[in-house]
Amino acid sequence: MSDHTTDPATETFLAVRNLLFTVAYEILGSAADTEDVLQETWLRWDKADVAQVREPRAYLVRITTRQALNRLRTMKRRKEAYVGPWLPEPLLTAPDVAEDAELAESVSMAMMLVLETLSPTERVVFVLREAFDVGYDEIAAAVDKSPAAVRQIAHRARRHVEARRPREVVSPSATRAALESFWSALETGNLQGLLDVLAPDVVLMGDGGGIKQAAVRPITSADKVARFLIGGSGKFPGTITCDPVVVNGNPALVLRLDGEIDGVMAIRAEQGRITGLYYVRNPQKLTRVESETTLTLR
Numbered sequence: 001m002s003d004h005t006t007d008p009a010t011e012t013f014l015a016v017r018n019l020l021f022t023v024a025y026e027i028l029g030s031a032a033d034t035e036d037v038l039q040e041t042w043l044r045w046d047k048a049d050v051a052q053v054r055e056p057r058a059y060l061v062r063i064t065t066r067q068a069l070n071r072l073r074t075m076k077r078r079k080e081a082y083v084g085p086w087l088p089e090p091l092l093t094a095p096d097v098a099e100d101a102e103l104a105e106s107v108s109m110a111m112m113l114v115l116e117t118l119s120p121t122e123r124v125v126f127v128l129r130e131a132f133d134v135g136y137d138e139i140a141a142a143v144d145k146s147p148a149a150v151r152q153i154a155h156r157a158r159r160h161v162e163a164r165r166p167r168e169v170v171s172p173s174a175t176r177a178a179l180e181s182f183w184s185a186l187e188t189g190n191l192q193g194l195l196d197v198l199a200p201d202v203v204l205m206g207d208g209g210g211i212k213q214a215a216v217r218p219i220t221s222a223d224k225v226a227r228f229l230i231g232g233s234g235k236f237p238g239t240i241t242c243d244p245v246v247v248n249g250n251p252a253l254v255l256r257l258d259g260e261i262d263g264v265m266a267i268r269a270e271q272g273r274i275t276g277l278y279y280v281r282n283p284q285k286l287t288r289v290e291s292e293t294t295l296t297l298r
Helices: 008-028 031-047 056-080 095-099 101-107 109-115 120-131 136-143 147-162 172-188 191-197 222-233 287-297
Strands: 198-207 240-247 250-257 260-270 273-280
Touching (some): 008 056, 008 120, 109 260, 109 273, 120 147, 136 147, 172 273, 191 198, 198 222, 240 260
Parallel strands (some): 198 273
Antiparallel strands (some): 250 260
16 A cells, blocks of 8 residues: 555545455455455555545445455355365454444354355345445445345345344353353363353364364264363363453454464353354464464563
């Protein structure tokens, strides 16, 4: 990006950059790809005749959406060749995001995985309409569809998501309590303690991306998950520690092996018990978390 941060075009872009990042991330589930999309958006904005743009915010959202939709279609092919389950890239968020239940749910790991089940166009329409309340006409311009078609897509996507999204919104304190109980039981090898905090139909998903060892398929049921975790925790060749963080709007853990980041553990909790465990170990998805937590620790 240009160093001339005082010119109006740059100021306008920077003023909405956080919004553009959130839009692209909710569409893509990848912070690295989101940064690429924002770079492409900036290059197009920098070449535009901005004096002729009546609504810069809407214009920039439209460019970002188009670039993100193109990138999402490319990512779909990458995911088809991915080794094991694909999880969203963990995104560190400010603690106050967790207090905004609606925002926290929209970027949660569980919700991002639901969005993965939509087609690229459905996902874009759903995110713009439901998360950012963008008008149908504006969405239509971004995805090259008629407003009537966009309304139909939005209705179909909403119905699809409602059937799969988490059944209840859980407070940060309740999620944090479940996470603390989980880690305490795992750290001490307490099988019964794990069984007490895991829901009977809990699902564990691990993402190693073929680079780090992880379960190649989701593991289901409290007994299987608990035994897998306790068996696996004893095989780490070093000391495991954890740092509580807020990831994707919800309490989570950064796990370290002898001080080096090993992965990020996020959860989905309902009625005081964990229904979903998401462990991201793929180093390519941890660079952002690693750099930001390292800066925090300093």
